[in-house]
């Protein structure tokens with residue numbers, strides 16, 4: 001197959017070898033128990049993969065987003081779900097690029113050593129949804145502290161992370177020239193916050209994704225936990241969101257290959273009407289179509305990562321990669337479920353689990369409609385709709 005070999009083969013082989021120690025049964029059990037894949041994430045951390053984006057001087061591997069995307073792709077391709085641990089990857093560059101020297105010196109070596117996890121990012125709010133600049137969570141400076149009040153929703157991995165990057169408004173919307181101004185990002189020590197003003201309420205959801213509602217009631221955080229300049233947080237968070245989109249694209253590509261590999265093997269073996277079902281073109285074509293789209297999405301992913309790693313604008317490519325990859329994996333998922341017939345619905349085949357997991361990416365971290373809107377307005381110059 002086209003995707004079996006590229007210049008990242010060494011990384012692919014190493015991640016595949018680690019993932020092979022966590023077979024389908026492991027991920028199935030974790031899903032059934034609604035548990036966190038602690039042993040799997042630990043193994044990835046110990047092998048250094050979760051420190052891929054940390055510069056070598058801080059004990060990481062100093063790799064780029066491209067390599068990080070290959071790691072995420074391989075996890076999903078092996079039947080796992082990077083959603084349990086991708087936060088550290090997309091949050092990392094926010095800290096590396098915008099954090100102060102003191103923040104980098106203090107946190108990066110500990111994260112690289114696996115002593116701390118930076119797995120959470122708190123952006124989404126219940127009453128404002130995708131309209132991020134309207135968020136209502138506020139951070140008000142009082143001496144050497146910021147006092148946080150407000151609410152977030154769908155904030156993932158909070159119970160399995162030590163640190164969270166939090167977006168809050170530091171200047172009221174009415175007092176800024178542009179709505180993207182006056183927002184700031186903070187590094188929150190989760191364990192400390194839970195003791196002093198942050199409440200975590202888990203949300204049971206369709207996938208086994210540890211995600212939560214957060215309530216902030218006069219949570220105080222030290223001023224030194226502000227990342228970068230006050231008021232510039234939206235710009236910083238966009239860097240992280242572009243990284244997130246490129247990485248999610250890679251995860252969808254991994255899922256897409258998983259579905260394609262599984263269904264291809266199945267339709268060769270399954271005999272109905274005296275021949276393999278895979279001999280029928282009605283079965284072959286949707287599988288081939290999904291595969292073509294995954295390969296195309298993968299190229300856009302590489303382009304988004306290349307630009308990101310070069311420090312160039314990559315918003316358009318990261319969004320388009322996420323759009324193409326989420327669509328491709330969803331089509332591959334449908335073909336895989338369809339051609340497994342009734343067995344696609346049986347938990348022991350893992351298709352229904354992966355089907356649920358990959359469906360998320362039509363909605364989060366950014367919905368398909370919002371990507372289309374970004375392309376229409378910002379790339380094609382069509383009139384602004386909101």
Ligand SMILES: Cc1cc2nc3c(=O)[nH]c(=O)nc-3n(C[C@H](O)[C@H](O)[C@H](O)COP(=O)(O)OP(=O)(O)OC[C@H]3O[C@@H](n4cnc5c(N)ncnc54)[C@H](O)[C@@H]3O)c2cc1C
Pocket residue numbers: 120121122123124128129130131153154155156157205209211360363364365366367368369370373386
């Ligand atoms: C499992 C899970 C994990 C998540 N993890 C995190 C996390 O860790 N951190 C975090 O900050 N957030 C997280 N999110 C939130 C996620 O990013 C949002 O759910 C997503 O961005 C969509 O926002 P919303 O749910 O508020 O939908 P809304 O903004 O309410 O939109 C709902 C739907 O309406 C449509 N829509 C909205 N506006 C328009 C428009 N102008 N034009 C056309 N269509 C439109 C879109 O199709 C969209 O899907 C997570 C969500 C889920 C489900």
